[in-house]
Amino acid sequence: MREAFSNALVRLTLADAKVLVLTGYQGYSLFDEFRKCCPDQSINAGMAAPNMVGMAAGLARVGFRAFVYVATLYNWRHNLRLQGEVVPPSAKDP
DSSP: HHHHHHHHEEEEEEEEEEEEEEETTTEEEEEEGHHHOOGGGGOOTTTOOOOOOOHHHHHTTOOOOEEEESSSOOGGHHHHHHHOOOOGGGOOOO
16 A cells, blocks of 8 residues: 555656655655655655654745655644644634
8 A cells, every 4th residue: 555655656756756655764764765756746744753743834826736644643733833833814714
């Protein structure tokens, strides 16, 4: 399943220059083929999963299609911080 996911991302990325894949140290070897085919569309963001989500949100706001791959769950208590990064200001409660 992981290989099929990686292969699908390669196909998608080759077809669309606006696709970016953000990953951390986990599962990094999964994207070896992806980095060979699309080195300019691969971002190794390290071990900070919440930061990757924030980066992806910012990239999406300027027109990219960002995919985040995290092999493990991180502490979801950061949701409030992520809400501040991901939810557009116009959609937040007053």
